[in-house]
Amino acid sequence: MLGFLLGLAWSQPAGGAEPILSWAGAERDPHPCLYVTAKDLARFKATAKNLPELAAQKSFNVGGGLEQAVTAALLTGNPAAEQAVLQGALSALDTLLANIPRTTRDNVGPHAYSQFFGQAVGLADAALAAKSVGAEDRAKLRAKIAQVCYAINDPKYFNPEAAHGSLCPNMFTSAAGYRLTAAALIPSHPLGKKWFDDALAELRQEVEDWVDPQGGMAECPHYAMVILDQWVGAFLIAKNAGAADAGNLFNPRLRKAIEWFGNISTPRDPRSGGFRRLPSYGHTYANERTSMFGVMACLWKDTDPAFAAQLEWMHREHGSFGEPGILSYYPAFMAYRNFFRESGVTPKPPAWGSQYYQETGVQLRNGIGSDRETMLYMIAGRFHSHYFNDSGAIALFGKGRELCDDDDYQRRRAKESREAHSMPDKPATFNEERVMELREFSTAPHLDYASGVRRGWQRQIAFVKDADPLAPNYFVIADTLDAKSAPTIWRLFLAAQQITPTAMGVIMTGRDDVDMDIFFLQPGLAKPQIHTNHISLAVEKSGTVTVVLYPRLRTERPPEVSPLDGGQGVRVVTAAGTDIIYLTPGPRTARPDEGKVSLVKQRGGQTVRVVPGACDIVRNWWTDGDPQLRQIKWKKGPQYPPFPDYEDAVSPNPGNLLLLERGKPAVATDFLLAQGAGKPAQATDVSVGWDDDGLDVTFQCVDSGIVAAFKDNDNIKLWKDDCVYVWLDPGHTHNSDRKYIMIQVSASGAWHDLKNSDPTFNVQGLKADVARTARGWSARLRIPWKGLGEAAPKPGDVWGVNFTRMDQPGKVDLDNMQMSSWAALPYHPGDPTDLLRWGHLVFGGKDDSAVRKAHQAIIDSAYTRERLLK
Incomplete structure (x- = not known):
């Protein structure tokens, strides 16, 4: 009953009109009507094998035997099954009605109760088709289905134009699917056709866009x-x-x-x-x-x-x-x-093979019907929802065995690996919203080729293949990095039992019966470092890293590999013959027929020469927008927030620096909303000073509608007030372990503090004075070093710092409140505890040389080989 009342409360039609829960013509609606029809049932009855047993069964449990109960009800008319699906439908509809408000009211995605929805509509369709279900129970079912329809067609319910929105396309599909399915159960309802047609139109458009x-x-x-x-x-x-x-x-x-x-x-x-x-x-x-x-x-x-x-x-x-x-x-x-x-x-068996997918990735594949097929997939394109920062990364199967794996959603990698993939590291891949744009693709019997670009990194992949899956089938990959993309770390994750160094690279001993030889071709490269599940290579300067990935049966000998022309090409000699492959960022000579990639294959006295030539991917489908920026393709839905590129959010950030001279406060102004979202509606200025005993921080907040409801200290709900924050990183670590000090002050004068996420910590001796001003309010904080549990800084010392403000628009308003900060947060709505984005407090004094040295160190460490390659 509680579920029914909650559902009814949240299923009123817009505008206050009474919901229509009973209507003429409902008894003539056909059932079953969703996934099977009465015509289909006759065909299924003719082929089903266990109908006598189902017809004789005396009881059914829809909780543990959903399909059995529905099958028995529809194909045998078993009264026990029909009553089971009826009671199950009524119960599931009540549960569903109780859950829908979680979306309308609390912005919970509709996937959260997909099980209840699937059960409710499937059972309801079977129950409405059952001959033993009486008119009263049918009316109850239809009334509950109508309530569901009203609730999920509410403009506040999950749809692309709803204010709360989401960035997970599948949730919009769920919502539209719910609307169509529920409406299909009651087609005679006065609003049934509109509900159905609107949902179908939305789903049709999704197919065209996604x-x-x-x-x-x-x-x-x-x-x-x-x-x-x-x-x-x-x-x-x-x-x-x-x-x-x-x-x-x-x-x-x-x-x-x-x-x-x-x-x-x-x-x-x-x-x-x-x-x-x-x-x-x-x-x-x-x-x-x-x-x-x-x-x-x-x-x-x-x-x-x-x-x-x-x-x-x-x-x-x-x-x-x-x-x-x-x-x-x-x-x-x-x-x-x-x-x-x-x-x-x-x-x-299909004849599927190598294929590019313009906004998703590229698959290089050979021998799909064999137990020894070889394939490589590179993630690429703007379709990048529910991925990691992995665009451009590869995964590889060689001769039927997994050799290069990528992260999975279930068996979480160790922390050091989870943030990395089989590709170069930052700066080219720093921005997780940036994606690899596919540029070229060619497929031929002996050679496939693909390339893509992500910022200053170009990845080219040549796949040398053979009609015999046991013959040499291998890859040559060239990663070219421009001056802004190096130094960096190049990585390759391996599904290995063991990784052993060799003169030119490593041998990966696979988990099964296939190993892989890995050769680096350029002279002067650093030696690859061997880790538990991957290898890494420190790349100190711009240029190209070319690697040969050669899968082979463990019983086979490794190939003989010789670099050519400084690593632009390679000679691969095996028992099958000799291959010469060139793979370069640009044409090798002025002769256009030699191109960027070529293969000369010698087998049994025969020579095959392959030069793909121009093979640019024509982008004639989705022509607007940045092809290297993750997006959802639609006209009216929400979009991924902007995120800074490396040069815009380099860490540490030398642009956000306060030099504190004794007796002369430094000023932090120009607060920003989350990166790329512009300036806040109301300005904030901060002045900062220091002495031997503590830190002085004063906020001046322009505010036309002050919210100051909470009066008690250490209340975790202070963010619902107008409030300001001081964030301190005494070790100047800019680490990702969330070790920091936070002091929050409300416009009411209440404060909240913590250290290293410990809410019981208190800054002993903290003073917070709040006052109203002509333009808004101010907060002055006196923060003793001793109360922080930190030694007083010396001239030349540097602490990490940020200042943020939560501005409520005259009342608590989750949709319109604004969080702004001095050092811009990385994405909307922003994470102020992301120390990587914080600025710097340089403590000054009589020792000017120490201050200058500290200042220069910040600038230098913004991007240095030692920091990046540590």
């Missing part, structure tokens, strides 16, 4: 599957409802999307039961498989039998997995997946 021309999707594989599963479910519902164009179910972009999932699926992996799986790029779980190939084979088998055969093959390669993914609830098809498990189509 699948690039080659099929790459807007999020990492796990969350892209969350989207695709709900698209396919919603469009099947639309098809069954008689929507135009088969409800968008056979949109060519959906075909390309599932082909993307197929092509990026790994080779058969011993760690995934010998089956293929989704690659663990970005926030994708380890060993994640999917049933979507099988579902779409069932749906496409009449429209395109050949395509369905390829999907059936990949379905079986994924082990005929039963769910769309793992560790998420997938509301589409819930309780109905058993109707889409067996397509009856004879499987046929």
